[in-house]
Amino acid sequence: MNITDWVGVGLRVPHHGYFMAQRPSIGWLEVHSENYFHDANLRGELLALAEVYPISLHGTGLSLGSVDPLSQRHLAALRRLIDEVSPVRLSEHLSWSSVGGTYFNDLLPIPYTEEALEHMVARIDTVQQALGRQLLIENPSSYLQYRQSSMTEWDFLAALPERCGCGLLLDLNNIFVSSLNHGFAVEDYLSAVPFEHVGEIHLAGFEVQHFDDGDLCIDTHSRPVSDPVWQWFRAVTERHGKRLTLIEWDRDLPEPEVLLGEAGKARDIMTSLAAAEVTA
Amino acid sequence: MNLGTLQQAFGDMLLGQPSAIADAIFDNRPCQSARLSVYRNHFLTSLQEALCATYPQCRRLLGDPLFYKLTRRYVTEHPPLESCVVNYGDGFPDFLGASEELEDHPAAEELAVLEWLVERSSLLPPAKPFPFSRLEAVDPEAYEHLVLLPAASLRFWTAGYAVDQLFDALVEAQPIPTLSPETLYLAVIHREQGIALSRLSPVAMDLLALCRDERPLADLPGGLQDTVLTELADLLGRGLIEDFSLGR
Numbered sequence: 001m002n003i004t005d006w007v008g009v010g011l012r013v014p015h016h017g018y019f020m021a022q023r024p025s026i027g028w029l030e031v032h033s034e035n036y037f038h039d040a041n042l043r044g045e046l047l048a049l050a051e052v053y054p055i056s057l058h059g060t061g062l063s064l065g066s067v068d069p070l071s072q073r074h075l076a077a078l079r080r081l082i083d084e085v086s087p088v089r090l091s092e093h094l095s096w097s098s099v100g101g102t103y104f105n106d107l108l109p110i111p112y113t114e115e116a117l118e119h120m121v122a123r124i125d126t127v128q129q130a131l132g133r134q135l136l137i138e139n140p141s142s143y144l145q146y147r148q149s150s151m152t153e154w155d156f157l158a159a160l161p162e163r164c165g166c167g168l169l170l171d172l173n174n175i176f177v178s179s180l181n182h183g184f185a186v187e188d189y190l191s192a193v194p195f196e197h198v199g200e201i202h203l204a205g206f207e208v209q210h211f212d213d214g215d216l217c218i219d220t221h222s223r224p225v226s227d228p229v230w231q232w233f234r235a236v237t238e239r240h241g242k243r244l245t246l247i248e249w250d251r252d253l254p255e256p257e258v259l260l261g262e263a264g265k266a267r268d269i270m271t272s273l274a275a276a277e278v279t280a
Numbered sequence: 281m282n283l284g285t286l287q288q289a290f291g292d293m294l295l296g297q298p299s300a301i302a303d304a305i306f307d308n309r310p311c312q313s314a315r316l317s318v319y320r321n322h323f324l325t326s327l328q329e330a331l332c333a334t335y336p337q338c339r340r341l342l343g344d345p346l347f348y349k350l351t352r353r354y355v356t357e358h359p360p361l362e363s364c365v366v367n368y369g370d371g372f373p374d375f376l377g378a379s380e381e382l383e384d385h386p387a388a389e390e391l392a393v394l395e396w397l398v399e400r401s402s403l404l405p406p407a408k409p410f411p412f413s414r415l416e417a418v419d420p421e422a423y424e425h426l427v428l429l430p431a432a433s434l435r436f437w438t439a440g441y442a443v444d445q446l447f448d449a450l451v452e453a454q455p456i457p458t459l460s461p462e463t464l465y466l467a468v469i470h471r472e473q474g475i476a477l478s479r480l481s482p483v484a485m486d487l488l489a490l491c492r493d494e495r496p497l498a499d500l501p502g503g504l505q506d507t508v509l510t511e512l513a514d515l516l517g518r519g520l521i522e523d524f525s526l527g528r
Contacts, residue, residue: 119283
């Protein structure tokens with residue numbers, strides 16, 4: 001499917017009806033793959049929407065960073081969904097979710113070590129071979145750093161495409177949240193990212209939680225995109241050109257029009273930069 | 281700490297067990313104690329939310345304080361063993377049945393069974409209309425060879441309380457009925473109009489068990505008596521059976 005509008009939104013179940021009935025103008029939709037593995041009715045709705053919109057499959061449960069064996073059941077379910085939906089993008093996370101056969105329903109941080117890098121590279125390679133497709137790997141938001149990490153997250157992330165041929169999904173909100181939580185400069189991160197491998201950008205909102213000894217930024221996907229993240233999006237797009245860009249909103253889901261309004265802001269930034277380029 | 285040891289320590293922390301993970305993270309940052317708590321809270325609350333979504337009427341019956349206390353314990357004692365959270369919570373009814381706090385709610389376990397089966401049914405496609413016209417072409421002499429196929433979304437079971445009444449009362453925010461132990465047979469099915477819950481007779485239970493096992497009507501104890509035919513017509517009329525084959 002040919003994409004002419006580079007901006008998409010994350011489709012969540014409560015919005016299925018709206019998108020099926022109203023078919024609003026939006027470039028593409030991204031869904032969480034696992035939501036469609038077992039629910040035949042949701043799957044039917046997704047297949048109907050796939051006739052109208054390009055679909056991207058975004059995974060949260062493959063547990064790529066885990067030392068547990070890859071779940072063949074999960075891979076088989078994902079393969080079936082890919083065959084049915086023919087997604088324009090397929091993505092997963094730089095994280096782990098299970099150990100000893102127990103799943104924690106979260107994207108947990110991995111240490112940035114050579115051991116973990118070799119492990120991630122091998123796992124991504126295995127999955128790409130099994131699915132016959134390239135994976136985009138998304139940078140996480142995080143709240144802690146391991147003592148044993150021997151490299152930065154951005155160096156770790158940058159090493160993946162050259163070692164296993166994956167692409168990158170750059171979540172600018174995650175970078176911003178982690179920069180506040182860990183005290184690094186967003187610019188340092190972005191200047192190390194090999195943008196030629198970035199196939200998609202995520203934008204979302206976050207919340208600040210206050211504690212006795214300071215604040216932590218939590219990647220809740222429950223708010224509009226913050227102003228600093230919009231500024232970083234403009235800077236990245238100006239510097240490296242446009243990428244497929246997604247507005248994510250998972251909690252305290254607003255009316256679809258609000259989500260589409262956020263998508264409109266991203267589109268406006270792309271349009272204004274393109275106009276400026278033509279003028280120059 | 282290698283990758284596997286670190287992940288095991290992290291997992292132990294999430295499950296509230298003794299863990300060395302704190303030694304593996306930087307401890308000179310603001311909000312030190314909160315940093316691990318963010319992950320533990322997400323683990324607990326996200327799975328409690330999943331249980332709330334599957335068992336909303338149990339939550340109403342027990343009230344939030346008791347429900348959240350029990351779900352928190354369930355999550356740490358029975359964490360997911362697969363990646364898809366939609367399949368999480370199948371052991372919750374048994375867990376409730378073994379909980380000492382539920383003396384005042386003897387039907388809670390049975391209500392949880394009902395809610396689990398309602399959700400399982402809702403994940404499957406709505407039942408298809410039975411092909412009556414195709415059945416008309418079958419010689420009545422061959423009826424005993426019919427193998428009837430229940431709707432894929434049909435779930436039927438034996439309950440020890442009238443939990444269908446309890447379920448309806450909770451859904452409609454009516455006064456909660458006082459229930460005494462009794463044996464009854466229930467069925468839930470996903471129809472185009474939505475989820476339907478109904479009672480079954482003992483004969484209907486036997487018929488559906490036969491259908492589930494893909495055995496011909498000839499295998500019914502006593503054969504095709506009038507009472508069986510009446511029940512069969514009722515099951516067909518209620519859309520619980522969606523197809524047939526002639527299994528000679």
